[in-house]
Amino acid sequence: MTDRVATCRCGQLRVTCTGEPVRVSVCHCLECQKRSGSAFAFQARWPDAQVETAGTFSTWSRTGDSGKSATFRFCPTCGATVAYASEAMPGLTAVAVGAFADPSFPSPHYSVYEERKHGWVAITGDGIEHLD
Numbered sequence: 052m053t054d055r056v057a058t059c060r061c062g063q064l065r066v067t068c069t070g071e072p073v074r075v076s077v078c079h080c081l082e083c084q085k086r087s088g089s090a091f092a093f094q095a096r097w098p099d100a101q102v103e104t105a106g107t108f109s110t111w112s113r114t115g116d117s118g119k120s121a122t123f124r125f126c127p128t129c130g131a132t133v134a135y136a137s138e139a140m141p142g143l144t145a146v147a148v149g150a151f152a153d154p155s156f157p158s159p160h161y162s163v164y165e166e167r168k169h170g171w172v173a174i175t176g177d178g179i180e181h182l183d
Contacts, residue, residue, distance in 0.1 A: 057150035
């Protein structure tokens with residue numbers, strides 16, 4: 052079984068994910084753009100039981116457009132958000148794909164909030180579901 056390790060920028064916060072993710076997606080919502088500091092966020096989700104966190108983290112929660120909250124886990128030293136949990140997808144932990152620093156990470160299956168997508172962004176590939 053595959054283990055993938057995501058870390059914050061300073062390396063003290065580590066998240067180990069076992070097995071393959073059950074959902075890989077990009078999100079174009081304005082809050083994910085703020086969180087990632089980019090035009091979209093790229094995350095993968097695993098069942099909570101397949102995710103192990105080591106190191107110190109702080110949390111911050113916000114309510115999304117759906118009315119459900121998400122709680123973000125970030126490094127108190129370097130500030131990088133590594134993982135989060137959302138009431139919209141209970142039982143799953145989302146991990147920022149960039150935290151794996153792995154260019155061969157599987158491509159997304161979903162592209163959400165596309166009505167907020169930057170005009171120059173194109174999410175391409177076979178089998179990607181595009182959702183507004």
